[in-house]
Amino acid sequence: REILWLTGLVLLVMTMVTAFAGYVLPWGQMSYWGADVVGKAVGAIPGIGPGLEHVMEGSDALGDVFIHRFFVLHFVMAFAIVAIVGLHVAALHISGSNNPQGVEPSQPSDTVPFHPYYSSKDMVGLMLFGIVFAALAFLWPDLLSEPANYRPANPLHTPTDIEPEWYFFPFYGILQSVPSKFGGLLASAGAVLVLFAVPWLDPSPVRSARFRPVCRIGLFGLVVAFVVLGLVGRHHAAGAWMIAGRCATLYYFGYFLVLLPFAPRFEKTRPLPSFLS
Ligand code: HEM
Structure with a gap:
């Protein structure tokens, strides 16, 4: 895994x-x-x-x-x-x-075959993606691109404003929130590299956040921090955006390097179900 x-x-x-x-x-x-x-x-x-x-x-x-x-x-x-x-x-x-x-899964009846269950489910996702993709390509080609x-x-x-494509905004937000050029590079590359360590950072025997209240709230915070960093990347880290960018960067790394390794020590997990469905 x-x-x-x-x-x-x-x-x-x-x-x-x-x-x-x-x-x-x-x-x-x-x-x-x-x-x-x-x-x-x-x-x-x-x-x-x-x-x-x-x-x-x-x-x-x-x-x-x-x-x-x-x-x-x-x-x-x-x-x-x-x-x-x-x-x-x-x-x-x-x-x-x-x-x-x-x-x-403990027995074969816990699982379902990929086809037709997941093939049809994935087809829904693929079609939704195709609709959004086609709408962007054919109707609003300039919506996500940069006119400059x-x-x-x-x-x-x-x-006046040099900015990357929208999907890099959160990492650009981190890059800008750190005052030194090399420090910014280290932090934004570190934001991806830290993900490689996740299997070893999280020692909890309970895998799903569904049964881990602290981890669950922390994960919600991580999503918020990521969105805030994206907005910082979009608006340029100055003034209040700079403060927001630094707080969100600290939270981002805090989630992986502090909450994930240490929360299982005190987190009271909810009981795991004995069956899957
Ligand atoms: C994971 C797959 C790929 C991704 C994520 C990707 C992404 C991109 C992006 C973001 C652009 C800039 C588009 C723009 O702003 O106008 C681009 C341009 C381009 N890509 Fe790809 N690409 C992929 C695969 C390929 C492949 C397989 C080829 C060719 C064999 C290719 C050839 C090109 C060319 C020629 C351009 C320049 C288009 C232009 O100048 O208008 N790409 N690609």
Whole structure:
């Protein structure tokens, strides 16, 4: 089950890298300046940073070499994702699916076959996704995109607000809430990396948050903190947004590094059900 969790997170990271690399390709103002911010953040890593930045960008100025490298990264990564999805499903077949109760099925009658039950359930999700996706693509193509990216990249003109695509807002919020450049990079990368440690951070014998009142409230707080960080990323961390961003960043890391390991010591869990349904 740990491998299942870890391959899932590898997929998340690969998708984030693919999406970032893809956003560079239209070579608009946001593509250029977003790449500039990330390149400088990589360059701020002590020791290896400048070398890594140079390998990533290919020359002293973002241009031809950089786009070629990122185009190759973009599609190779996208195909590699398909391979890792295969590993992810293989790992699922070894550990078996979880359930909302977090209790291992004890007899065959506790489980149902994937087809027709889950295939039809997944089809509903797929259709809903298809409807929203088609509506965005065909009716409101500009709803989630940044108009500034229609302007061709111009190294001589910095946009007033450089911001990533909406799905990176929470991590951008963390990046901005930390005053030092390298500290910000460490915190926003750490926000993803800490997820890799979750199977070992949570020692509770009770798996489902349904039976863990403290963990449940904490998890609700985590969702709120993540949304707040997204808003901070959207509005730029200054004034009240800065304070909100710092509090939410502290809570985010506090949830994983303090609440998860220590709550099971005092949390009174509710009794687990003896059957699954
Ligand atoms: C996980 C899979 C993928 C993700 C998440 C992804 C994401 C993205 C994103 C966010 C953009 C920027 C779109 C824009 O702002 O206009 C983009 C552009 C692009 N992607 Fe992908 N992509 C994926 C797979 C692929 C694959 C497999 C290919 C080709 C084999 C590809 C080729 C391109 C090209 C050529 C562009 C530039 C389009 C333009 O300049 O208008 N992508 N991608």
